[in-house]
Amino acid sequence: MNAHPQLTENGADADPTLPQVPPPARLLRLPEVIDRVGLRRSAIYQRMSEGRFPKSRSLGPKCAVWIEAEIDAWIRSIADKPHRDAP
Template identity: 80%
Template sequence: MNAQPQPTEDGANADQASLLSPPPARLLRLPEVIDRVGLRRSAIYQRMSEGRFPKSRSLGSKCAVWVEAEIDAWIAAVARSPD
């Protein structure tokens, strides 16, 4: 049996709604941040202290995370920079 997509409140079906809605927010651990931005741990923390990199959030005494959207915005800003 083929299930039919259910319409949402605005009349679009669920497949269309999922294409329009942003993906859920993710939290990134340091190894993934390093892979995405190409900086070493020390450079990330140095730039954070200078206010030139998104701040991490603490989830516990030994768990720091970054908001993915903030990292993506930082990457986009660096890509737009003429330097």
């Protein structure tokens, strides 16, 4: 009998009873955030200042990043809102 657990191609355990480990957090630069959300730079920063968009993090004097999971959650929150013309 094999004492080692079966591994999938990416090295993860194949046992479905084990808790799934989320992928590591990704940091997104402004061009990717713009592509994902469809807003211009000025609109992103305006909404950030109003508290209506995830805040960026500074990695240095000229390097701002956003947490991918926060951007994904913001997109889901927009998608979950009812349409304006809905009764």
